[in-house]
Each structure stands twice: as C-alpha cells, then as structure tokens.
Amino acid sequence: MNPQNLVRTIVVGVVCTAVMSGFALFAPLFGVTPANVPNLVAMTFGLTPVIGWVAFFVMGCCFALIYGLCYNILPLQGVMKGITYGVFPWLVTQMVMMPMMGIGFFSGSMGMALGSLIGYVLFGCCLGYLYRPLLVMKPAQ
Secondary structure, eight states: OOHHHHHHHHHHHHHHHHHHHHHHHHGGGGTOOOOOHHHHHHHHHTOOHHHHHHHHHHHHHHHHHHHHHHTTTSSSOHHHHHHHHHHHHHHHIIIIIHHHTTSOGGGGSHHHHHHHHHHHHHHHHHHHHHOOOOOOOOOOO
C-alpha cells in the first residue's frame, strides 16, 4: 500500500469508527442494546477511558487497513463490498475480543450481539462508500 493510500485509509477508518460510535450513542432510540466498547476495553486492561477510546479508534483503523489490503480480492463492489467485509471485524470482536474481556462469545446475549452486528454493518457500509484506493501510475518507459 502506497503512503497516500495508507493515510487515506486511516482517515476513512477514523470516520467509519466515528459513525459506528455515533450509532452506539443513539442505539437505545432504535431499541438496540448499547455497548460502550471503549470503556470495556479501558476497564479490562486497566486503562483510562480516554486510552480506551484511542484503542477503539486504532482498532477501527486497523480493520480499515485490512479492508484496504484485501480490497482487490473481496467480492462485490462499493457499499455491498463494505457491508460484506463488516461481518469480518464483527466476528473477530465477538469471538475473540469479547471473551478476552470476560463478556463471553457473541457479547453474552443476542441483543448485544445484534446491536454490535448493526454497528459493524454500518461501519462496513461507511467503509464501502468512502474507501477508494488511489491508482499509482507507472512512469512511461
């Protein structure tokens, strides 16, 4: 990945993570169980809430970078590509991160897992809409 794509992908990761975080704030209005993952990360690892939020955004950027690296091999196009990809970080979170934090597989409840899935689908939708790799032109010979 060239430096321009790296920076663009990180910016897109920050934006998508912010959109997902915004959804979490309003989730109760839609009848979805909210989860404050940054605070869970902070409590699990004995960090301050600010560091928990930073870690949450870093994870979002990492998931965006993986998307950028896999972009050419992922099926579908645009938003549908992003939504399909969004299921991957959701599964990683639900099967690795949540048990590691003592919450259990799939957040310990169907409501929490569903709310998380909606958030990650939204993350993927945003990612699919915003991410566009820069094409690197080779100099003429």
